[in-house]
Amino acid sequence: MEFLWPEPVQRVQHLAESGLKCVPAQYVRPAADRPHLMIDASGAAHAARREGFQTQRLSSYEGTSLESIGVPVLDLADWMSGGERSMAFLRQLKRACEEWGFLQLINHGMSEAELDRVREAARGFFHLPIQEKQAYANDPVSYQGYGSRLGSTKGAILDWGDYFFLNILPVASRDMTKWPTNPHSWRSVMEDYCKKIAELSRKLLEALSISLDLTAASTLQEAFGEVDMGLRINFYPPCPQPELTLGLSSHSDPGGIALLLQDPKVGGLQVKPPSSLEWINVPVIPGALLVNIGDQVQILTNGRYKSVEHRVVTNNNCERLSLVCFINPGNNTVVSPLPELVPRNELPAYNAMTFKQYRSFIRRMGTNGKGHINSIASPTSLTPKSQA
Ligand SMILES: O=C(O)CCC(=O)C(=O)O
Numbered sequence: 001m002e003f004l005w006p007e008p009v010q011r012v013q014h015l016a017e018s019g020l021k022c023v024p025a026q027y028v029r030p031a032a033d034r035p036h037l038m039i040d041a042s043g044a045a046h047a048a049r050r051e052g053f054q055t056q057r058l059s060s061y062e063g064t065s066l067e068s069i070g071v072p073v074l075d076l077a078d079w080m081s082g083g084e085r086s087m088a089f090l091r092q093l094k095r096a097c098e099e100w101g102f103l104q105l106i107n108h109g110m111s112e113a114e115l116d117r118v119r120e121a122a123r124g125f126f127h128l129p130i131q132e133k134q135a136y137a138n139d140p141v142s143y144q145g146y147g148s149r150l151g152s153t154k155g156a157i158l159d160w161g162d163y164f165f166l167n168i169l170p171v172a173s174r175d176m177t178k179w180p181t182n183p184h185s186w187r188s189v190m191e192d193y194c195k196k197i198a199e200l201s202r203k204l205l206e207a208l209s210i211s212l213d214l215t216a217a218s219t220l221q222e223a224f225g226e227v228d229m230g231l232r233i234n235f236y237p238p239c240p241q242p243e244l245t246l247g248l249s250s251h252s253d254p255g256g257i258a259l260l261l262q263d264p265k266v267g268g269l270q271v272k273p274p275s276s277l278e279w280i281n282v283p284v285i286p287g288a289l290l291v292n293i294g295d296q297v298q299i300l301t302n303g304r305y306k307s308v309e310h311r312v313v314t315n316n317n318c319e320r321l322s323l324v325c326f327i328n329p330g331n332n333t334v335v336s337p338l339p340e341l342v343p344r345n346e347l348p349a350y351n352a353m354t355f356k357q358y359r360s361f362i363r364r365m366g367t368n369g370k371g372h373i374n375s376i377a378s379p380t381s382l383t384p385k386s387q388a
Pocket residue numbers: 232234248253260262268269310312321322324
């Protein structure tokens with residue numbers, strides 16, 4: 001049986017390649033959601049740090065100290081080295097998860113050359129002829145394959161981007177008919193990359209649990225059950241009017257944690273941490289992996305570690321590619337705040353539900369800032385201010 005999207009699917013890449021000068025109406029965001037971009041002398045649009053302030057080049061941060069960039073940078077070699085260095089790592093991790101929900105991870109064990117091979121295979125698929133790609137078209141039930149929208153609400157405003165999504169774990173959830181055979185290296189490169197990311201995510205979950213002082217009987221790993229892992233490759237073509245659209249509209253990731261490999265040359269990711277009223281550009285640190293907290297970890301930690309709103313802005317001259325691995329609780333795992341993290345005499349801040357039920361929000365309704373998680377905040381709890 002075929003499951004259909006509510007409207008015929010347009011591939012954004014092919015719209016962009018058709019040379020249109022204006023963005024079609026269904027991609028135009030309401031004024032309040034439009035990115036603040038600045039146009040430089042050559043006519044190229046860049047994301048502005050703040051409206052009216054100087055343009056920050058997204059692709060180059062030479063001469064900028066990492067501290068002044070914003071999103072904290074953590075060195076996994078500190079965690080692996082033990083002793084005082086790993087204690088310092090835990091303190092930085094805790095702070096990053098409480099204040100930013102995002103961190104840039106360096107020395108994670110994968111070389112830049114290796115990451116480039118992953119990006120190259122991923123990009124190769126999007127540059128295949130359209131007919132070849134259409135054979136992998138996804139549907140709104142499994143989501144696996146080549147896609148161009150999130151959510152199946154008729155008439156929704158669409159994002160200026162295409163993607164490729166696959167279930168990776170458990171292995172039984174894979175639909176191998178959706179795994180590209182072209183480029184030839186695609187399957188082996190992605191399989192190998194996902195294996196390494198899964199291994200890295202186990203280290204991160206362990207560090208996260210220790211940073212929360214969780215006891216061995218009640219770790220995040222335990223609470224996740226059998227991990228569900230997904231891979232999403234995002235492809236954002238150049239956009240003729242980037243000031244009207246978003247490559248990916250504001251959302252927090254529904255799952256546990258996400259490990260994101262940015263395009264090494266083209267920025268576009270912006271985050272809005274709880275203490276900020278403005279969107280902050282996330283710089284590209286070549287070779288780093290971005291790690292971010294998803295809604296399930298916010299729920300499990302009773303709001304202590306935050307999933308943070310993020311979005312992607314487009315530009316008018318460069319395509320952008322990113323790869324995200326989502327590490328989630330098992331589909332049928334019931335997720336609710338860990339009792340150890342709920343203050344005595346307080347009710348849990350969130351209602352319990354399975355991850356599968358939770359994920360159906362974004363799959364049905366699309367991105368919605370932090371609306372999905374806020375909708376399951378328990379009304380009787382003292383919801384932390386930052387989620388209001
Ligand atoms: O492309 C990016 O940098 C972000 C992608 C993202 O947030 C997602 O796929 O959930």
